[in-house]
Amino acid sequence: MAGAARGSQDLLNGPISRTLLLFALPTLGSNVLQSLNGSVNAIWIGRFLGEDAIAATANANIIMFLMFAAVFGFGMAATVLIGQSFGRGDLDGARRAMGTAMGLFLPLSVLVGLAGWTFSPNILKALATPGEAFELAHDYLRLIFLSTPASFLMVLMMMGLRGSGDSMTPLWFMGLSVVLDIILNPVLILGLGPAPAMGIAGSAMATVIAGYVSLIGIIIYVYVRDLPLRLKGRELGYLRPDPALLRSIVLKGFPMGLQMVVISSAAMAMVGLVNREGLLATAAYGVTQQLWTYVQMPAMAVGAAVSAMAAQNIGAGRWDRVARITRTGIFYNIVMTGALVVLLTLVDRAALGLFLGTESPAIPVAAHIHLLGGWSFVFFGVSLVLFGTMRANGAVIAPLIILFLSMYPIRLGFVYFAYPVLGADALWLSFPLGSLASTACAIWVYRRGGWRKAKMIEAPDPEECREAVLAESEPAGRLNPTG
Known part of the structure; x- marks a missing residue:
């Protein structure tokens, strides 16, 4: 091919x-x-x-x-x-x-x-x-x-x-x-x-x-x-x-799915914390989430593209291209996500007003939330690109652990300890802290290179292959045309 x-x-x-x-x-x-x-x-x-x-x-x-x-x-x-x-x-x-x-x-x-x-x-x-x-x-x-x-x-x-x-x-x-x-x-x-x-x-x-x-x-x-x-x-x-392929899909796919569960469950926990700040904060956070949904999209698309492209090149043994694909993906994420964050920061009140109306008292609060937390998605996007490359070779446990640590003990732990001092700002600042931690850990794991030794599927046992070939040479093992 x-x-x-x-x-x-x-x-x-x-x-x-x-x-x-x-x-x-x-x-x-x-x-x-x-x-x-x-x-x-x-x-x-x-x-x-x-x-x-x-x-x-x-x-x-x-x-x-x-x-x-x-x-x-x-x-x-x-x-x-x-x-x-x-x-x-x-x-x-x-x-x-x-x-x-x-x-x-x-x-x-x-x-x-x-x-x-x-x-x-x-x-x-x-x-x-x-x-x-x-x-x-x-x-x-x-x-x-x-x-x-x-x-x-x-x-x-x-x-x-x-x-x-x-x-x-x-x-x-x-x-x-x-x-x-x-x-x-x-x-x-x-x-x-x-x-x-x-x-x-x-x-x-x-x-x-x-x-x-x-x-x-x-x-x-x-x-x-x-x-x-x-x-x-x-x-x-x-x-x-196929039993071998099914085992690989389930064993590798389960941790990948858990990554999404960790992100979504942490998001629900954050909503619960924001709800305690009252209706104004909840409305402001909700409308900010509408903007952040679009802010995340370039990183998600680039991360998925890097994963697919790296997987093909890993299959072809083109490891020199894998490293360049990763660097290029990080560059595109920084440029695209960064530009979107800057643009939305410059026109934040007009963009937020599309959802609540420009006279809503929640608009200034939402603009403040975006100012403190919106830039974190540039760093989170870098993590997604690095995770995409690791995932392309079947390394799925390290990204799961990194996400869990950045979402729970780091992000929610920061809220717990900083809230008495910073108040609601502890909620919004937890986003960049979690993203920076996730990016730092992802870079460390990527540079150590252990993920390169992972495999999506184990090579078949030579003896099993020999027996399969012999079985196909037996009369009962042959595929015979009918009619």
Whole structure:
């Protein structure tokens, strides 16, 4: 498999700076579209159905985010296996990895969907969902769980395609999903035209329809264009998970997923601390989070691009390029995230006013929060790039430990000890302190180089390989044509 596979970008040859940028930009576009989709849907629900409905979707979305955080790692592990296989020129290996991941995700997503549909009232009670929002949240969450198979498989396919070097196809089908969701939301909420008026359930149904249409669309596209990861004929047998690949996906993917759980749980703990400061601080922090969602996107896109590109080059044994890819990713993160932080700092009140109105008393508080904490994302982005490179070789424990230490004992510990002196500013200053600690630890681990000895999958035992070859030479082991 020389050069880039059909439909994929060549990540092994040519100038690293240009290749990495062109590969990262579509991923950034996908992230922006996904966030815009959530923002627009929140506007539809808030304008048409009111605050109770917004509270209901907030409770439901927390549950879905935690679920996706848990399975994200499995998808990322499969992406790295696919990327390394492409780097080695092993197209069959890439298809085996994709088939094993699909064989894992499909039954898992169906089980999660059925469990969510059945136990959604219990889940909402465990979250102490407010009584006035409970029924709305129940109606919304049960339908959202129906979209789980489409959502899980769509995420896997997009990550797998990026692992093969194709970041444009995921962008197009993320765009299709977003457009459908945005259009269908008011139609199904209000019952426009022949559609029934479903209220908050209509918003969930819009997500369900958009998810399945996009999944079917991307599958058809992959087969019509004959993209590298399609499975045909005997390759459909790869959907029965290969034990060695499955073990690698689970053992490496679980710590990757835990990284997302650590980040999300620390974020929820921070919300609880901010809530104690009163309504004004909570509103200010909430609107600042809206800005920070977009501030994080360049680093997330660059980190994902570095991981996919490094995985292919590691598979090809191009370690000289891996180091240059990492340096280039750090440079792009500093430039892109830094520019965005500076821009939003200069126009912070106008940007924050889009959410609360320029006369809101929370605007000065939000601007203060951003001034103290917003610049931390430049350093956190450096950590994400370094973690992306380590992850590309199967080193997943060190990033998990670093994230846990920076989020809990360092960030929340600082709040505990500094709050009596600094007051609420201890909350906002904990962000740069945690990010600086995470970056320092990531640089130390990266420079020590132990992560280079990690492996995504252990080499097969020579004796097992010999026995397998002998078995295939026996009559019972041969594949015989029929008919």
